[in-house]
Amino acid sequence: MTEIRIWGATDPGRQREHNEDAIAWDATSGFAILADGVGGQNAGEVASGLVISVLDARLRADADMAPEQMLDAAVREANAQIHHRAAANPLYSGMGSTVVAVQFLPKHLVVAHVGDSRLYRWRAGTLELLTLDHSLVQEMVSGGFMSAEEARASGHRHVITRALGSAPEVEVEVQRHDLRTGDRLLLCSDGLSDLVDDDEIAAVLARGAPAEVAALDLVALANEKGGSDNISAIVVEVH
Amino acid sequence: MPKLIITREGVSLRDYPLDQQRTTIGRKPDNDVYLDDQTVSSEHAAVSLIGAPAITDLGSTNGTFVNGVRISKQDLKHGDVIRIGQHELKYIDEQTQDLAATVVFTAAAPTRNARLHVVAGARAGTVLDVTQDRTTLGKPGGQIAVLLREAGGFRLLPMAGKSPARVNQQAIAAQGVVLSDGDEIDIAGSRLRFEVK
Numbered sequence: 001m002t003e004i005r006i007w008g009a010t011d012p013g014r015q016r017e018h019n020e021d022a023i024a025w026d027a028t029s030g031f032a033i034l035a036d037g038v039g040g041q042n043a044g045e046v047a048s049g050l051v052i053s054v055l056d057a058r059l060r061a062d063a064d065m066a067p068e069q070m071l072d073a074a075v076r077e078a079n080a081q082i083h084h085r086a087a088a089n090p091l092y093s094g095m096g097s098t099v100v101a102v103q104f105l106p107k108h109l110v111v112a113h114v115g116d117s118r119l120y121r122w123r124a125g126t127l128e129l130l131t132l133d134h135s136l137v138q139e140m141v142s143g144g145f146m147s148a149e150e151a152r153a154s155g156h157r158h159v160i161t162r163a164l165g166s167a168p169e170v171e172v173e174v175q176r177h178d179l180r181t182g183d184r185l186l187l188c189s190d191g192l193s194d195l196v197d198d199d200e201i202a203a204v205l206a207r208g209a210p211a212e213v214a215a216l217d218l219v220a221l222a223n224e225k226g227g228s229d230n231i232s233a234i235v236v237e238v239h
Numbered sequence: 240m241p242k243l244i245i246t247r248e249g250v251s252l253r254d255y256p257l258d259q260q261r262t263t264i265g266r267k268p269d270n271d272v273y274l275d276d277q278t279v280s281s282e283h284a285a286v287s288l289i290g291a292p293a294i295t296d297l298g299s300t301n302g303t304f305v306n307g308v309r310i311s312k313q314d315l316k317h318g319d320v321i322r323i324g325q326h327e328l329k330y331i332d333e334q335t336q337d338l339a340a341t342v343v344f345t346a347a348a349p350t351r352n353a354r355l356h357v358v359a360g361a362r363a364g365t366v367l368d369v370t371q372d373r374t375t376l377g378k379p380g381g382q383i384a385v386l387l388r389e390a391g392g393f394r395l396l397p398m399a400g401k402s403p404a405r406v407n408q409q410a411i412a413a414q415g416v417v418l419s420d421g422d423e424i425d426i427a428g429s430r431l432r433f434e435v436k
Contacts, residue, residue: 139373139375158340
């Protein structure tokens with residue numbers, strides 16, 4: 001039986017007054033959720049807050065459903081709620097959010113994502129990105145039109161092609177991966193992955209520090225590099 | 240959307256959103272930006288967003304100044320201050336102001352059909368129907384641009400290449416250009432004509 005420890009950190013960064021990222025986790029129920037809101041005034045916070053509240057409630061409830069179906073349904077429900085609120089109130093018009101949500105099972109994890117919030121897996125010294133961003137530059141990379149380096153340097157790297165709230169329906173990407181003792185997982189917002197590269201993330205996770213230390217170290221690293229956006233990291237230890 | 244913040248002697252008058260490809264500035268009321276100022280010519284200057292954002296003096300009597308320098312034509316960047324007569328117009332481009340901000344691209348439902356007619360280059364004569372929300376044009380390692388289906392039209396956004404693709408002989412700006420029927424795109428050695436059916 002796999003045991004997990006989870007800790008997360010979120011920070012407005014150095015250039016934003018608001019933190020539109022939101023995070024939640026529960027090691028007992030075995031889930032972690034991270035959302036990055038988009039929208040003027042406080043609309044981004046409202047959107048990411050809705051994602052967290054809907055998913056947190058759904059993931060705590062005993063569901064008579066496969067985890068894949070449950071995550072898909074929960075994310076689609078969050079989408080519907082954000083879309084509804086945005087349509088009903090002009091202040092929230094155009095608000096949206098990304099999400100990456102992971103359900104941990106005894107030997108597997110199931111991850112659902114929309115947008116450019118990411119899940120990385122560090123295993124035996126190698127860091128692997130398990131989620132591909134729903135973004136313009138990722139489409140260019142996947143289509144062979146751009147290199148990963150060009151994508152990282154592109155002025156359009158923040159244009160996402162899927163978000164919760166922008167349409168009545170959303171396509172959720174859901175995947176299952178195996179879980180091994182010694183694995184470390186990282187959920188993060190683009191405020192982290194934009195500034196801290198894979199080698200640096202791998203180095204922090206390789207230290208073997210407790211999740212709470214690693215999460216804070218990663219946020220601090222992004223802040224040292226300018227903290228241009230809100231920064232969130234949730235680190236999961238698998239024992 | 241880029242905009243001009245208009246002030247006179249330090250007093251803020253209004254913001255003017257630059258929502259057209261060309262915006263004229265002058266003392267005559269039929270200008271887009273009408274300045275009630277005797278030192279401004281009737282048709283004084285124009286801001287163009289076709290290609291790189293730029294301001295052109297239209298042969299005014301007292302001149303157009305960008306950051307204190309008299310110009311006839313000058314590219315604009317975020318924060319530039321244009322002085323025309325007793326008015327100052329500050330050029331604001333939110334997109335360059337906050338590069339880290341996430342932007343959600345929402346495709347619009349197809350309303351009009353568009354196609355690309357290759358008029359010169361390796362595949363001259365080919366006609367490509369634009370059926371996707373996003374259509375990638377160009378060559379890996381060379382110029383790349385993506386044609387986005389937006390509410391009300393199509394926008395061509397430069398994605399990669401040493402120099403951006405050109406539309407009607409003008410380099411397209413970082414935020415892209417909204418295409419009109421008949422526009423000619425030069426990209427990766429080919430010329431494509433954009434046609435709306």
